[in-house]
Amino acid sequence: xxxxxxxxxxxxxxxxxxxxxxxxxxxxxxxxxxxxxxxxxxxxxxxxxxxxxxxxxxxxxxxxxxxxxxxxxxxxxxxxxxxxxxxxxxxxxxxxxxxxxxxxxxxxxxxxxxxxxxxxxxxxxxxxxxxx
Amino acid sequence: xxxxxxxxxxxxxxxxxxxxxxxxxxxxxxxxxxxxxxxxxxxxxxxxxxxxxxxxxxxxxxxxxxxxxxxxxxxxxxxxxxxxxxxxxxxxxxxxxxxxxxxxxxxxxxxxxxxxxxxxxxxxxxxxxxxx
DNA sequence: GCATAATCATTGATTAGTCAAGTATATGTC
DNA sequence: GACATATACTTGACTAATCAATGATTATGC
Numbered sequence: 001x002x003x004x005x006x007x008x009x010x011x012x013x014x015x016x017x018x019x020x021x022x023x024x025x026x027x028x029x030x031x032x033x034x035x036x037x038x039x040x041x042x043x044x045x046x047x048x049x050x051x052x053x054x055x056x057x058x059x060x061x062x063x064x065x066x067x068x069x070x071x072x073x074x075x076x077x078x079x080x081x082x083x084x085x086x087x088x089x090x091x092x093x094x095x096x097x098x099x100x101x102x103x104x105x106x107x108x109x110x111x112x113x114x115x116x117x118x119x120x121x122x123x124x125x126x127x128x129x130x131x132x
Numbered sequence: 133x134x135x136x137x138x139x140x141x142x143x144x145x146x147x148x149x150x151x152x153x154x155x156x157x158x159x160x161x162x163x164x165x166x167x168x169x170x171x172x173x174x175x176x177x178x179x180x181x182x183x184x185x186x187x188x189x190x191x192x193x194x195x196x197x198x199x200x201x202x203x204x205x206x207x208x209x210x211x212x213x214x215x216x217x218x219x220x221x222x223x224x225x226x227x228x229x230x231x232x233x234x235x236x237x238x239x240x241x242x243x244x245x246x247x248x249x250x251x252x253x254x255x256x257x258x259x260x261x262x263x264x
Numbered sequence: 265g266c267a268t269a270a271t272c273a274t275t276g277a278t279t280a281g282t283c284a285a286g287t288a289t290a291t292g293t294c
Numbered sequence: 295g296a297c298a299t300a301t302a303c304t305t306g307a308c309t310a311a312t313c314a315a316t317g318a319t320t321a322t323g324c
Contacts, residue, residue, distance in 0.1 A: 025310095044272060056311055058274055080272045080319045157280095176302060188281055190304055212289050212302040 013104050020097040025050075026064055027101055030086065030094040031120065033070065039086040040073060046084055069093060145236050152229040157182075158196055159233055162218065162226040163252065165202065171218040172205060178216055201225060 014024040022030070032049055033039050041049075047057040061084060064070050069090035073083040086094070098120065105119035114122060146156040154162070164181055165171050173181075179189040193216060196202050201222035207213040218226070230252065237251035246254060 042272085052310095053312065054273060055275080055313080059310075078272085078320070082273070174302085184280095185282065186303060187283080187305080191280075207302095210290075210302085214303070 010108065013108065014101065016100055016104060017097055020093055020100065021067075022069070022093060022097060025060060026069065027094075027097055028124075029060070029064065029084075030069065030090055030097070031101075031124070033084065033086040034091065034094050039091070040083040042075070042081050043084055044081070064090075142240065145240060146233065148232055148236060149229055152225055152232065153199075154201070154225060154229060157192060158201065159226075159229055160256075161192070161196065161216075162201065162222055162229070163233075163256070165216065165218040166223065166226050171223070172215040174207070174213050175216055176213070196222075 011024040014027065017023060017027050028050060029046070032046065033041060043057050043061070044054060047054050050057070052060065061070060065072070068087055070084050071087050073085045075081040075083060102119045105123040106114070109119055109123055116122070143156040146159065149155060149159050160182060161178070164178065165173060175189050175193070176186060179186050182189070184192065193202060197204070200219055202216050203219050205215040205217045207215060234251045237255040238246070241251055241255055248254070
């Protein structure tokens with residue numbers, strides 16, 4: 001009864017991100033948005049990527065929206081979907097936080113797995129299949 | 133963001149335990165008690181074993197106590213500690229649920245790891261280091 | 265073209281857990 | 295033997311998530 005521990009331990013390492021005013025989950029969202037075409041994702045897709053339910057996503061994004069890290073955008077023709085879009089402020093925070101996050105990820109990932117110079121990407125990929 | 137998924141997936145498989153009126157966590161508690169000397173454990177030790185905080189344990193055990201699966205027992209000389217003891221009813225439920233749980237565990241564990249004929253024990257041991 | 269079904273997002277109610285503080289008891293030191 | 299500190303547990307306040315229900319919109323079958 002607690003695999004969540006692993007996730008908690010990793011997430012805790014990322015507590016340093018608070019120096020940028022965001023947490024692990026926020027960073028993950030920004031990361032996913034930033035690497036998506038148009039820096040946007042449908043809420044349904046986002047929920048699928050992070051492994052939360054739709055309502056979980058709604059609730060997780062609320063404060064990020066208030067902070068101005070992300071904003072809403074309507075789908076071109078499907079009125080049911082609402083895109084989550086990275087704002088300029090969000091992109092800026094992400095760019096700043098990236099360095100911190102990479103440093104943390106470098107402490108976690110075994111060096112031999114560090115092929116390209118993108119520790120966070122590698123970490124998320126490693127956890128990937130199961131996590132992100 | 134979700135290693136908890138693994139745990140959730142496994143726990144969900146154990147939903148069948150509801151036919152015995154208990155859930156995965158309840159079964160885990162019963163399991164741990166049943167294999168402890170005197171069928172009892174200090175709350176602190178239990179919390180350590182399942183990876184919850186002390187308060188988490190207090191809250192998890194409350195309904196089980198109401199259902200009469202477990203009961204309290206004072207420590208012989210240390211008035212701070214309170215043992216969690218398996219009741220006769222609890223043992224009975226455990227014995228019944230064990231068969232269901234073993235069947236489920238057998239579906240999850242790779243056959244080559246099934247040495248002795250105690251799938252649940254093996255499963256918990258496999259998850260062990262990190263989980264139980 | 266209309267009825268029915270499916271999809272997307274939000275909301276209220278609930279659950280499972282955390283942390284911080286509090287209570288009670290034990291232990292070590294002087 | 296009294297005080298400081300540590301340990302065991304409980305409680306209140308809070309957080310993060312779930313589910314079930316709902317509203318809105320789009321897709322499908324006939």
